[in-house]
Amino acid sequence: MSGPNEPLLEVRDLAVQFFTYQGTVRALEGVSLSVARGEIMGLVGETGCGKSVLARSVLRLIADPPGKITAGAIRFKGRDLLTLSRREMRRIRGNEISMIFQEPMSSLNPVFTVGSQMLEVVALHQAVGREEGRRICVEMLRQVKMPDAEQVLAKYPHELSGGMRQRVMIAMELSCRPDLLLADEPTTALDVTVQAQVLAILEGLTRQRGVAVLFISHDLGVIAQLCDRVAVMYAGGIIETAPAGAIFAAPRHPYTRGLLHAIPRIAARQESLAVIPGSVPSLVDPPPGCRFHPRCAERFFPCDRVVPPFYEPAPGHRVACHLHAGEEGRRSWERS
C-alpha cells in the first residue's frame, strides 16, 4: 500500500504509440514522472511533444485504436492504473483524478444550462438531494469568485465568457474533492488579464485543499509563476526535471536553455533572440540517440548513437543529456 513518502502519482517508463497510415507514431517513450501530494507539478513543452498524451494516459483516455499504451506503469496511491478494470477506472476518474481541458466550450454541453450540468456532477459523486445539490453548486461558484453565482446556474455555456466557462470547469472538477487535478493548457485560450484571474483562483483553491496538480503548458512564464517542480518534454520524452527555481535559474539541458533564451521578455533588453535552429522532428521516424541532437549546438560523439540516461547533477535535478555524464557514462559509450 502507499506509504507516507510515496508519491501520489508515479509514471514509470511509459510508452505510448499510435498506429496510423503514415506509420507508427512513437508519441511517448521511456517517460517517468512523479507528483507528490499537494504539489503543483509543471509539464512544459512545445506542440506535439506528447504532454497531452501523457495526461490522457494517466486517465486511460487514449483512444484505442489508433493509440496504445505499450509499456510502463502508472501508479496512483500505490495501485497500477494500467491493470485496473474499466469499472474501477471509472470510479477513479472525477472522484480521485479530474481533468480540465484547454477549451472549456468543448467540455461543456451547449444545450444544457450550467446549473443542470453542475448538478449532474454533484449528484453523481455525492448523495445529496436537489435543494442541497443546488446549494453546493452556488457555493462552488462562489469559491471560484464567480459574480452572480445564482444567476449563472440558469445560463447556457455560450452566454458565459471564456474566463467564466473555465471557472465553471474548475468549480466542477474540484467539487468532487479529487487528490489530483490534470490541467491541460487551461488558460491558453484566454487573454492575459483573464488568465491571471483564473490562475490565481486555481492556485488558491488547490493549495488550500491540498490537491496535487499536473499543470501542462507551453508557456514557460505561466509554469514559472505557478509550479513547485517542472518537467520539460521534447519529442515524446522528458529531458529535464527539477524544482522550479533550479530549472529557471540554472537549466542544464541545451533544449531548456534554448527555450528560455527564445522568449521575448519585458524585464530584459534583447537585441536579437536566441534561436533553436530547425524544427521538431517527426515521431514516426525520430532521430536515433538523443532526439534533440540534430538541433543541438553542443552535440558530440555519443549524441547520435546513445539514448542519454538521466543524470543527477544536483539533488532533485535530473537531466537526460550526455554533457552531464561522469566517468561511468563515458565508459558505457565506449562499450556501445
Added chain:
Amino acid sequence: MGAVVEAQNLIKHFPIRSGFLGRRVAYLKAVDGVSFSVERGETLGLVGESGCGKTTVGHLVLNLLTPDRGSVRFKGVDVRHLRGKALRALRRNIQVVFQDPHSSLDPRMLVKKTVGAPLAVNRLARGAELVQRVKAMLAEVGLNEEHVYRYPHEFSGGQRQRIGIARALITGPEFVVFDEPTSALDVSVQAQILNLVKELQRRHGYAYLFISHDLGVVKHMSHRIAVMYLGIIVETAASDSLFAAPLHPYTRALMNALPEPDPARRTMRALLAGDVPSPVHLPPGCRFHPRCPEVQGICTQRAPELREVKPGHRAACHLYR
C-alpha cells in the same frame, strides 16, 4: 522625415442586423477614433486583448475595409481617392503577413505561384525572371531555392510563415502590416521569425505595423507602441518609455498580468476583475472605468482624451489632467 503611413481618427462601426428585414439593431464599435503614424524604418506595435479592434485597424490601413470616418494617408495621399493604376501601385507598396500560416496559403498552389503571385498580378515579372526573383526572395527569408516547386503541406509552421513573409515582401513594399505573425508558432520557432522580420527591416528600411496580443513580443519588435482597449488607443509611447513607466491603469494591469519566466519573482498579479465589456454596449465615460482599480467620479461621466503627459508619451486617462 515624413510619415509613410498616417491614420487619422479612424472609425469603423459594424452594424448588427436582426430579424427578417435585417434591420440594424445596434452597432459594434470596433474602431472608435484611432490615429497614428509610422515612419520609414520604424515599427509601431499595436497591442491589446482579443476584441479590442487591433485587427480591424490593420484592415483599415491596408484598405481592405473602408473607414466610416477618418482617413488613411500613404505618403501624404489619401488612399480613399485612389483608383485604377494608382490604387494598384498602392497595393504593391502596402503588404500584409497574416497570423495563421496554414490558412493563408493556398494548399494547391506551388510556392512559386504563391510567392510569385504579387509579381504576376502587378505585371512586374514573368517566366524565367519571375522564378529567379522568387528564388532570390526565398533565399532572403531563409528558405532554399529548391523549395520553389513544393506545396505548403510539405513545410513546417515556421517555414510556412517564411513563405508568407516572402510573398509580402517580393514587390518591395514600403509598409508591411504583421497581424499576429507568430501566435500560431512555438517559442523556439517564433524567435526565428521575429529575428528574421527585424533583420529584413534593418536591411531594407520597411515601415512596420506590428499587431500582437503579446506584450513581450511587441516590446521586442517595436520602436513605438500603442495600447488598444475597446476600439481606442489608451496609451502610446516609445517602447522604452512605455515599459519604464506605464501611465494608463490598463497598461499597468496588462504588464502585471504577464507571467514572467522567473519563479524568483512572482510578478503575475490579477489587478483587473471581470471581463472586457462588449463593444456593442460601451460603458459611459471612460470605457475602462468598470474594471479600473483607480476609478474616480469623473471617469463614469466623461471620456478622457489621449493627451501628452510627458514628451512623446500620451495617455487617455483622467489621472493625468
